[in-house]
Amino acid sequence: MLEFLLERANYWVVIVLMMIGLYITFASQNLIKRMVGLGLFQTTICLFYVTLGKVSGGTAPILFGDDAIEHHGAGHGAETEGGHAALDAVLAAGGEHAERVAHLTNTYSNPLPHVLMLTAIVVGVATLSVGLALVVRIREAYGSIENDEVNEIDLETALAQHAEAEKAVSEATA
Amino acid sequence: MHSMFNGDFGIVLVNIFLLAILFATGVAIARMRSLFAIVMLSGIYSLVSAAWYVAVDAVDVAFTEAAVGAGMSTVVLLGAMLLTSRTAKPEKLFFRLGPLLVCLATGAALIYATVDLPALGDASSPANAGVGLTYLQVAWFETGIPNVVTPVLGSYRGFDTLGETCVVFTAGLAVALLLGFGERSLAERIRNEGRSGDHSTRKASAASDEDPS
Amino acid sequence: MNTDHHVILRVIAKMLIPVITMFAFYVQFHGDFGPGGGFQAGVIIAVAVILYALVFGVPAAMRAVPPVFTRSLAAVGVMIYAGVGFWAMLQGGHYLEYQALFHEPPGEHHGQHIGILGIELGVLCGVSGAMLTIFYAFAGRVAEIRDEDW
Numbered sequence: 247m248l249e250f251l252l253e254r255a256n257y258w259v260v261i262v263l264m265m266i267g268l269y270i271t272f273a274s275q276n277l278i279k280r281m282v283g284l285g286l287f288q289t290t291i292c293l294f295y296v297t298l299g300k301v302s303g304g305t306a307p308i309l310f311g312d313d314a315i316e317h318h319g320a321g322h323g324a325e326t327e328g329g330h331a332a333l334d335a336v337l338a339a340g341g342e343h344a345e346r347v348a349h350l351t352n353t354y355s356n357p358l359p360h361v362l363m364l365t366a367i368v369v370g371v372a373t374l375s376v377g378l379a380l381v382v383r384i385r386e387a388y389g390s391i392e393n394d395e396v397n398e399i400d401l402e403t404a405l406a407q408h409a410e411a412e413k414a415v416s417e418a419t420a
Numbered sequence: 421m422h423s424m425f426n427g428d429f430g431i432v433l434v435n436i437f438l439l440a441i442l443f444a445t446g447v448a449i450a451r452m453r454s455l456f457a458i459v460m461l462s463g464i465y466s467l468v469s470a471a472w473y474v475a476v477d478a479v480d481v482a483f484t485e486a487a488v489g490a491g492m493s494t495v496v497l498l499g500a501m502l503l504t505s506r507t508a509k510p511e512k513l514f515f516r517l518g519p520l521l522v523c524l525a526t527g528a529a530l531i532y533a534t535v536d537l538p539a540l541g542d543a544s545s546p547a548n549a550g551v552g553l554t555y556l557q558v559a560w561f562e563t564g565i566p567n568v569v570t571p572v573l574g575s576y577r578g579f580d581t582l583g584e585t586c587v588v589f590t591a592g593l594a595v596a597l598l599l600g601f602g603e604r605s606l607a608e609r610i611r612n613e614g615r616s617g618d619h620s621t622r623k624a625s626a627a628s629d630e631d632p633s
Numbered sequence: 634m635n636t637d638h639h640v641i642l643r644v645i646a647k648m649l650i651p652v653i654t655m656f657a658f659y660v661q662f663h664g665d666f667g668p669g670g671g672f673q674a675g676v677i678i679a680v681a682v683i684l685y686a687l688v689f690g691v692p693a694a695m696r697a698v699p700p701v702f703t704r705s706l707a708a709v710g711v712m713i714y715a716g717v718g719f720w721a722m723l724q725g726g727h728y729l730e731y732q733a734l735f736h737e738p739p740g741e742h743h744g745q746h747i748g749i750l751g752i753e754l755g756v757l758c759g760v761s762g763a764m765l766t767i768f769y770a771f772a773g774r775v776a777e778i779r780d781e782d783w
């Protein structure tokens with residue numbers, strides 16, 4: 247039972263961090279603070295994905311030692327001449343693509359979540375900038391970046407427009 | 421957690437320490453009202469999470485987070501803050517209570533879902549035994565690049581990365597369309613400062629920037 | 634920017650900016666063997682220009698790296714990436730199939746190396762151009778908060 251809890255404690259901490267980001271996004275009326283909360287939420291989701299790709303006892307997914315020895319030929323320099331012959335020998339000895347799936351001697355963490363989150367972070371900052379650009383435009387149009395004030399101004403403008411339209415209609419009928 | 425790091429007590433301590441800093445930073449951001457402090461704390465949050473990525477072996481992600489999350493997004497947030505305001509209004513009680521309940525419910529649901537997840541660091545979990553392991557096994561023969569993240573990013577998932585590059589390009593285009601490329605407003609500022617140099621003309625240039633001519 | 638009390642900042646920045654740029658290229662071309670790649674290198678190059686803009690002023694940075702150049706760079710980056718894909722198609726392979734670039738059997742890596750280098754170059758140009766465009770868009774606006782208010 248204790249082991250079960252300890253193995254999942256990391257997930258729970260990350261989920262708590264995620265909920266802090268979600269809370270900031272929901273609760274704050276300030277649009278910039280909201281964007282910061284969204285960024286926090288996104289960073290923490292990346293943490294969660296990368297946590298899932300962790301392998302116990304593993305290292306970063308950069309091949310080293312026996313896993314990164316040239317399988318054929320002497321090395322990169324000799325590859326152009328000797329590569330074909332060596333590959334042919336390998337194919338003849340072990341059937342099709344015998345060397346293709348290597349037997350790893352070291353343990354590595356899962357590289358796939360790393361790739362996905364790496365691009366997600368860059369896209370995250372790009373979308374954050376678009377959101378902030380919208381906030382700047384809202385500030386220029388409304389003079390405020392508080393959500394409730396913006397809503398109030400919107401409501402007042404709509405009411406004023408409605409009253410004006412009614413007045414125009416009544417004038418036209420009169 | 422001890423199985424995750426093979427009983428290495430030092431790394432477990434680092435893990436707990438970094439997560440505690442992240443938690444404290446998150447709570448501080450939620451409670452702060454000064455936007456400058458919030459932006460700086462979000463930079464710290466990114467930097468600490470970059471350190472945590474190294475602890476879970478994701479060195480490439482750590483690099484990206486340190487460069488993009490702590491560097492670039494802080495710059496962009498500061499730029500946006502300069503153009504808007506410096507303090508946030510305090511939240512009303514009602515606006516705090518509702519989101520709190522929603523977050524508690526969502527968090528409880530997510531924590532309930534983790535019961536079914538494989539244990540942390542489980543090498544035979546579906547995520548780690550599937551395509552990720554295959555990439556590790558075939559990448560050296562097929563591409564000859566030791567850092568497996570690079571061939572997965574560029575070769576196996578090249579379409580994905582092409583899409584991401586397009587998204588970044590489109591985001592840059594969208595920001596430029598919303599705010600201008602920066603040349604016109606800057607030229608106006610230089611002209612105004614050359615004329616008088618006081619701040620009242622800056623306001624005028626900001627107003628004249630509005631017209632969609 | 635004609636005040637004298639920023640002199641240490643300016644001297645240090647002048648020393649740092651070439652080093653930062655060189656580090657970006659190291660990250661770019663060493664991405665095959667260690668952590669790094671086009672995304673990180675692009676952001677680091679953008680950060681070098683942003684440091685220049687923060688210390689010497691945005692107009693000086695815009696004279697050194699014009700906004701026209703940054704937005705063209707972003708577009709050119711995406712085109713380089715897509716172009717590598719079309720190159721593979723012209724060589725008879727599928728889109729972005731680097732193995733077809735030099736008609737190599739499996740196990741030979743020249744096409745993979747050149748192809749990944751090419752797309753990383755595209756990512757470098759695209760990301761640094763887009764990030765600098767975003768920075769110029771924000772920095773070119775007239776600030777609402779005056780320097781004395783801090």
